[in-house]
Amino acid sequence: MIVIDLFSGAGGLSEGFHGEGFKTIAQVEKDKWACETLKTRTFFHFLKEKRDLDTYFKYVKSAHSYKGISTAREEVYIKYPELKEKISFEILNKKFGNPANDPEASSSNQIIKLIEKSAKYNNVNNVDLLIGGPPCQAYSLIGRSRMKEEAERDNRNFLFYYYLKLVKEFRPKAFLFENVPGILNAKKGMVFGAIQEEFDNIGYTILSGKQVDHKKNVLDFSDFGVGQKRKRVILFGFRKNLNYQYPNFDKYKIRWEHRLDxxxxxxxxxxxxxxxxxxxxxxxxxxxxxxxxxxxxxxxxxxxxxxxxxxxxxxxxxxxxxxxxxxxxxxxxxxxxxxxxxxxxxxxxxxxxxxxxxxxxxxxxxxxxxxxxxxxxxxxxxxxxxxxxxxxxxxxxxxxxxxxxxxxxxxxxxxxxxxxxxxxxxxxxxxxxxxxxxxxx
Missing domain, CATH: 3.90.120 (DNA Methylase; Chain A, domain 2)
Known part of the structure; x- marks a missing residue:
């Protein structure tokens, strides 16, 4: 199954999907160093599949400073030149935004073209799943006509719409993104209502959980088998014709033989x-x-x-x-x-x-x-x-x-x-x- 990962960070979300056999053809992340971490993680997965983790360990041992990454990686590329090409297509150090306002930003159309190139490189025609967690500032979804000028200039206020546009472009069967619980009750629930409406307009249903009352759909990752109290919301959307239910996370929670303290x-x-x-x-x-x-x-x-x-x-x-x-x-x-x-x-x-x-x-x-x-x-x-x-x-x-x-x-x-x-x-x-x-x- 084919995945696109937006706002990837260091790759925590895509890591679990990789382990379950999903193939991530593109990871889009604005931070330079997070992208370097994504590249190193690609090294690990690629070399593990080649049954050559010794080369990975040699790499991490040789990189004694963040300034020496490129030199250390060249040693691996000499042995596996295809890895360098793979990384160039699949890890996109790009910032969503309006290039007219922010010279460091890339438009959604520019990023879509890069993802399409990666899909072609991977011989992929259809995307099954889009994942990622865009920040959703309240005023970017409610009362846009009343936004202050400085808010309008801040690209972060529109990150949700870039996510929406890529769902509309690639038409995955489903999408999933993790967010803070506040997204459900911001402006007395109007923000999440607006999110549902936006996705409904492009043919998708989005659910906040199993309960009708959104406030009851806040999850604690400590219940999943993670060693910390971490309350989050996992929004799940899908094409209306597929009529999916909300995923049954309870079925797959990891149970440890001991208390996680x-x-x-x-x-x-x-x-x-x-x-x-x-x-x-x-x-x-x-x-x-x-x-x-x-x-x-x-x-x-x-x-x-x-x-x-x-x-x-x-x-x-x-x-x-x-x-x-x-x-x-x-x-x-x-x-x-x-x-x-x-x-x-x-x-x-x-x-x-x-x-x-x-x-x-x-x-x-x-x-x-x-x-x-x-x-x-x-x-x-x-x-x-x-x-x-x-x-x-x-x-x-x-x-x-x-x-x-x-x-x-x-x-x-x-x-x-x-x-x-x-x-x-x-x-x-x-x-x-x-x-x-x-x-x-």
């Missing part, structure tokens, strides 16, 4: 002090005995030779002391509040706003939601080990997001964090893929 997810990773670790090098596992691993940890280690993207942020002494206080509180089942801090550790007088700015992923609790803000600071993502007293690394955040250890994130660490925080967890996408595949067949 922070310890069962990341406790096997190498201990680090603030500022230590490796951004790019592959580090050996501390314990290679499968008997001491949880099922989840063993699953994360499949087809992997070690740990990547595992470097801790440096910390000021004051912040490290705060982290230790937060960990002590978490140990007793409490949340550190800003007003709990001794005066010498406070940096401002506002004790009413952002009281929960320091939050620990406690060992015995299900991790809280990983979001893109982790790229700015680590205060909301503190490691539970008081001896380490630091924030999570990219790899630890990726583990919580259910990315396997062989999934290398490219670019400077800040961009790696953003990619992880914005991603759809691959285990959630695997559940989606299984349920959607059952319908499409």
């Amino acid at each position: 922070t310890a069962s997810i990341i406790s096997d990773l190498p201990s680090l002090k603030p500022g230590s670790g490796e951004d790019f090098a592959v580090v050996d596992y501390v314990n290679n005995s499968s008997t001491s691993l949880t099922d989840y940890q063993a699953f994360m280690r499949r087809d992997s030779i070690g740990i990547m993207n595992h470097k801790a942020r440096p910390l000021q002494d004051r912040d490290r002391e705060i982290y230790q206080l937060a960990i002590e509180k978490a140990k007793n089942g409490e949340q550190l509040k800003y007003f709990d801090l001794p005066a010498r550790l406070k940096t401002h007088k506002n004790e009413k706003a952002f009281l929960d700015r320091f939050k620990v992923h406690w060992s015995e609790n299900t991790p809280h939601t990983i979001v893109a803000h982790i790229s700015k600071d680590g205060h909301y993502n503190i490691h539970p080990d008081i001896n380490q007293a630091r924030s999570l690394t990219v790899r630890e955040a990726a583990r919580i997001q259910s990315f396997p250890d062989n999934y290398k994130f490219e670019g400077p660490r800040t961009y790696q964090f953003t990619q992880v925080g914005n991603a759809v967890p691959p285990i959630a996408s695997k559940v989606m893929a299984k349920a959607v595949k059952e319908l499409l067949r």
Whole structure:
């Protein structure tokens, strides 16, 4: 089954579909470093199919800096020149928008032509599924005639319409996109009503879930087998003549033999002090005995030779002391509040706003939601080990997001964090893929 992936990010959504036999002919993503991650992931899947993961491991070991990616990749291209061609067609570093207003943007027609070239390269005539999660700002769908001038200039307000246009152009059997729960109740439900109307006009039905009351259709990915509380909405649309039902995700939820708490997810990773670790090098596992691993940890280690993207942020002494206080509180089942801090550790007088700015992923609790803000600071993502007293690394955040250890994130660490925080967890996408595949067949 053929897939187009829009607003791909680092590829979390398409990862699950790939694992279920879908063929993604195009991934469209505006961020340069996320696209580099998509290319590296294409390396992995291509070389695994060739039964040559040794070449993949050689690549990730040789790329000691994000500045050396191109040189490291050329070694692989010498052996597999067709891989370079494949990537040039299938991974499109393009930003949706109006080139007249934004010189970095590409029109939907330009992107459609590139996808058509990829379809021709892959000998594909029909697309089965379109996936992706476009932001849907409320004022881009309601009262467009009343929009302020500055809102009109912001291409982000129209991203939904680019998604709609590509559905109209490629006429897939179905489409699926993940979004935040707010999309269902924005402007008292008028936004989602407008979305349904827009798709109805091009011959598609769109459902927010099994319940008639949209507010009851919010899903928590922790129920899917993902190791974090992450509430999202999965919108599913299909051509009216196909008369599909909403996918049965419950049927394919992954059941682990143990509770998914922070310890069962990341406790096997190498201990680090603030500022230590490796951004790019592959580090050996501390314990290679499968008997001491949880099922989840063993699953994360499949087809992997070690740990990547595992470097801790440096910390000021004051912040490290705060982290230790937060960990002590978490140990007793409490949340550190800003007003709990001794005066010498406070940096401002506002004790009413952002009281929960320091939050620990406690060992015995299900991790809280990983979001893109982790790229700015680590205060909301503190490691539970008081001896380490630091924030999570990219790899630890990726583990919580259910990315396997062989999934290398490219670019400077800040961009790696953003990619992880914005991603759809691959285990959630695997559940989606299984349920959607059952319908499409």
